[in-house]
Amino acid sequence: MQHSIELDKKTRRTTDFKRKLEFVKSNIFLYGLIAPAFILTLLFKYVPMYGVIIAFKDFSYSKGILGSDWVGFKYFEKFLNAPNFELIFMNTLKLSAYGLLLGFPIPILLALMLNQVRREGVKKNVQLILYAPNFISVVVIVGMAFVFLSPIGPVNQIITWATGHPIVFMSDPDYFRSIYVLSGIWQGAGWASIIYVAALAGVDPELHNAATIDGANLLKRIWHIDLPTIKPVMAIVFILSAGGIMAIGFEKAFLMQTAMNLPTSEILPTYVYKVGLKAGDYSYSAAIGLFNSIINIILLVFVNFVVKKLNEGEGLY
Template sequence: MHNTIEADQASKVIRPEMDYLKKHYFLYILLAPAVILTIIFKYGPMYGAIIAFKDFSPIKGIMGSDWVGLYNFEKFLSSPNFDVIFMNTLKLSFFGLILSFPIPILLALMLNQVRQTAVKKNIQLFLYAPNFISVVVVVGMLFIFLSPTGPINQIFILLTGEPVMFMSRAEYFRVIYILSDIWTGAGWASIIYVAALANVDPELHHAANLDGANLLQRIRHIDLPTIRPIMAIVFILAAGGIMSIGFEKAYLMQTAMNLPTSEIIPTYVYKIGLQSGDYAYSAAVGLFNSVFNVIMLVAVNFIVKKLNEGDGLY
């Protein structure tokens, strides 16, 4: 009798879910390609991470290669280059996050104050355009503009009498990398904030005006609370990928002279894995980087939820 009652209760819970699936089956069909592609290209390659724990040989294959456990990880952590590579990656990511995170928010707040639609669209076009420039082209522009005979150095020659070797000196690498990243990505990153601010009820600003609130007060008490949940999510995702720097730009900007600051984990993995052919070791370095990102994601999400009244990823 008791089992029958439990079965009836379970069927009552399942039946509405099945009815919902039948009613909205077409939405799940539309969702299916994205799920399948995610499984194939995101979860499928996780199988290859096994080689990080093996003495991988292409002839023996993944399963046939000898198991070495954590040897490749110990090799990386004890290597003379570990401290330099890890700190280069962490510094470049951390300073890039701190400096670039507020810029899209400021751009969105300023764009939100532009009332003429035509002017606003032209400004947005000007801000979004750099995002569509190829990384190769961006780096080429940097080498041209910052070369000893480039336009930037012409100013320094007039002021000091000699050019500055921007692309050859290690201390300038991070500054150039981060500033060029802000130029190419800040406008595009502001789109999500502009969209959120567009949903703010104009009556709130009208009422604040009647109460004597100035522009900064309206931004602080109306606009910023509106985009605060989005700010929290974007920050968490950015902090969770703090070590996932795009390898292409850093690799293209590298010179023999700036390696002390430009050698980061992604470029190291590329050189060890594809150029030197040590696939197991490079897989271990890449997996170490991914695990560190996951730890950062969980930690930052926990901290933001505590500080931001529950706004987080989960």
Template sequence: MKKNYMLYLFLLPAVSLVFIFNYIPMYGVLIAFQDFSVTRGIFGSGWVGLDHFRSFLTSPNFFQIFSNTIKLSVYGLIIGFPVPVLLALMLNQVRRSKIKKNIQLIIYAPHFISTVVIAGMIFIFLSPAGPVNALITQFTGNPISFMSNPDYFRSIFIISGIWQGAGFSSIVYVAALSNADPQLHDAATIDGASLLQRTWHIDIQVLKPVMAVLFILAIGGIMGVGFEKAYLLQTDMNIPASEIIDTYVYKRGLLSGDWSFGAAVGLFNTVIGLILLVTANGIIKKLNGETLY
């Protein structure tokens, strides 16, 4: 440490920020086990043990909320995870740097659009008088109420999420592909390997370690669907499909002022995510040898 003290000084601000804003507030989870009162404070409120957790697990809408969260996450992961990989593989085949940069600019741009703006765009495009329904009306004669029908919510949520994030997520894979030895492609081409064979046996093998780590992280965040967009896309009609744990915590914990119950549900959500992260890390370590830690 004495020899490399300058490096540790550079690291100190980041470590301090994580400690101050991520670790110190952890004592706040105590209110999940209390009948918390703002006037009495954390150390003055009475203890109720696991009552809030039992209340949530036995509530009539628990299964629906938990199911919505899992479905949005799992479907989004299954459908969305391969898309950045495919984009990176296709970008890797573009040889003209100017064209490649222009394509990257186009596919990265949606990532920088605010979630509020994305939600507004979705409502405008999918409204009964919007351009999508104008096209549908041309063929069927009847518009579709996309935002008021729960059956369409998951598709809208997942597809818009892929459109917004896939391009930016492909950056990691594009960077990993730059480490692929061009001589391997040249040798495979001389041996008569097709483009598909070179992609599978060279490019995919280079991406496998990165894919394994990012997949583990995605599994760990499977319970964190994304409060902002889910809440912004909610309507009174699509709540059966759009109510997830994060929006439920916001409504019950903040809007209704039931701080302890909201903290208990949030802690439950976090523990499930941690269990999934550790499990996925162990399984992929055995199957692939790659691991997050």
């Protein structure tokens, strides 16, 4: 009896394997299409992960990654006990949270407004104007900020005329976060709205017509038709944004950084650059980077859990 049961299980496994093999053969062209992306992801995202072990080693060029001495959590403890740890960590968290809270709803509002534009020619021109800043280099964006907000720039000319003295925006720590976030919203909000515009394109016009006949005004139609349509997309985008809350881009923060605004502009990516590439302390910088990634993973799991609870089981996974 036992022998027949095991034989039956073996037969089922063989049948399942053959069925899966046939499925792969019948879709071999589709697998061929995704093969390059899979290989590139494997080579440039997963294979280099072995290098993260230098965060737990006292890395030496002569000994190599595997030959370097194992030091465990030495560099993690060094960073957590560093005098500037709280400053750098809170700067990163505040800048990211500020950007998320202000930057998340604006693309949604833009998409809802664009969806109300009925003339295709006007709509395309507006979209072109909104999407264009996304293609401007970060270096150019920062350069524009320095020019417009300089003591003799157009913004300060108006302020000087009104108050009698200019404001040194780019050197004042109090203005760094606002300039960083608002310039980022100006640059990326239009492009970020594309996904919501695409989702709203799937709304059946008959729903709006029926709601109009029933006496629903524009705001009610948006609240009861448009927003529920893009709700799953909003949840996914929010989870991904919250999961990457500590992953601030290095380039813009570094370009905007001056000796005067360091109390608010010194964040984890700029600090990793200074201790890693400039000071050559690769193990220490790797430990900081790994710490940052762990925080992102924890936030991703937590936010996904909360969103699933509030969104009737719909989340990223």
